[in-house]
Amino acid sequence: MKQTVYLSIGIFFGIVMYKSEAASWFRIYEMFQFGSFHMYGIIGSALALGIIGIQIIKKKNFKAVGNQQIQLTPKNKSFARYAIGGIIFGLGWALAGACPGPMYVLVGSGYLSILVVIFGALLGTFLYGVLKDKLPH
Amino acid sequence: MNLIYEPWPWYVAGPLIALIMFLLLFAGKQFGMSSNLRTMCAVGGAGKAADFFKFDWKKERWNLLVVLGAVIGGFIASQFMSNNTVEINPNVAEQLSIDYGITSANEAYMPPELFATDQLSNPFVLLVLLVGGLLVGFGARYAGGCTSGHAISGLSNLQLPSLIAVIGFFIGGLVMIHALFPLIF
Numbered sequence: 092m093k094q095t096v097y098l099s100i101g102i103f104f105g106i107v108m109y110k111s112e113a114a115s116w117f118r119i120y121e122m123f124q125f126g127s128f129h130m131y132g133i134i135g136s137a138l139a140l141g142i143i144g145i146q147i148i149k150k151k152n153f154k155a156v157g158n159q160q161i162q163l164t165p166k167n168k169s170f171a172r173y174a175i176g177g178i179i180f181g182l183g184w185a186l187a188g189a190c191p192g193p194m195y196v197l198v199g200s201g202y203l204s205i206l207v208v209i210f211g212a213l214l215g216t217f218l219y220g221v222l223k224d225k226l227p228h
Numbered sequence: 229m230n231l232i233y234e235p236w237p238w239y240v241a242g243p244l245i246a247l248i249m250f251l252l253l254f255a256g257k258q259f260g261m262s263s264n265l266r267t268m269c270a271v272g273g274a275g276k277a278a279d280f281f282k283f284d285w286k287k288e289r290w291n292l293l294v295v296l297g298a299v300i301g302g303f304i305a306s307q308f309m310s311n312n313t314v315e316i317n318p319n320v321a322e323q324l325s326i327d328y329g330i331t332s333a334n335e336a337y338m339p340p341e342l343f344a345t346d347q348l349s350n351p352f353v354l355l356v357l358l359v360g361g362l363l364v365g366f367g368a369r370y371a372g373g374c375t376s377g378h379a380i381s382g383l384s385n386l387q388l389p390s391l392i393a394v395i396g397f398f399i400g401g402l403v404m405i406h407a408l409f410p411l412i413f
């Protein structure tokens with residue numbers, strides 16, 4: 092039952108990413124050229140509602156299904172890892188024109204070349220795991 | 229206007245993304261699309277090479293189901309709900325065509341110059357896709373999240389680290405598009 096829920100959320104996410112064009116290389120390029128409000132509007136409106144909703148969840152102390160705690164783990168405090176990691180991610184986001192969600196959506200849309208990007212992302216993740224202790228965090 | 233067939237405007241898409249985040253929170257999980265890469269590495273046996281991949285990945289199977297769903301969603305949307313063209317700002321489209329010879333804006337969803345399957349025989353294109361992916365995977369794990377994990381989940385929870393990461397995402401993206409693209413393409 093729970094499996095179906097996660098699968099359905101994924102399908103919904105995939106449709107939203109594709110239909111909003113957030114999975115399109117062109118939209119990412121356009122965003123970094125400040126050519127349109129579209130991507131900023133998507134992120135901004137998701138964020139505005141997200142902030143309001145999470146404040147309400149915290150105030151009312153809502154629980155997740157099965158009476159478990161809602162997962163709002165605070166991020167570890169640091170500067171280096173977020174700044175350096177963030178910049179590296181941004182370089183790749185703009186170069187491939189895809190971030191980790193849309194990559195999978197594009198597989199379903201039949202862009203087989205995106206498998207190379209996904210392979211690269213797996214390789215990058217693996218490389219981070221191997222080098223983790225040598226990097227500033 | 230045909231809401232199913234036309235591209236969804238930002239004020240439809242943004243709230244739906246917030247809804248996805250809340251659905252996952254109420255399912256007892258967190259919205260973030262890059263941790264599944266770590267899970268896949270662990271499933272593939274990366275735990276033998278680094279402790280980072282030694283964890284009980286069976287508990288993280290749910291995020292692989294979300295991934296599978298995203299693939300199916302992409303299939304449904306592209307096959308039945310879209311004419312698969314993206315119209316961007318005409319000035320940006322013209323600039324892409326003049327500077328980089330990418331002429332497919334307004335005609336395709338992804339530029340065939342980079343994403344047509346037969347372009348994979350071009351070593352330059354192959355390298356761009358591979359390095360792009362590598363930076364995304366490495367950067368997302370180093371920063372502890374990607375656009376969904378930091379820009380949506382983290383910022384919604386008013387996390388300062390997420391703000392640092394998101395500023396980093398944009399610095400990296402702007403440097404790539406404005407400083408490196410003219411050198412690469």
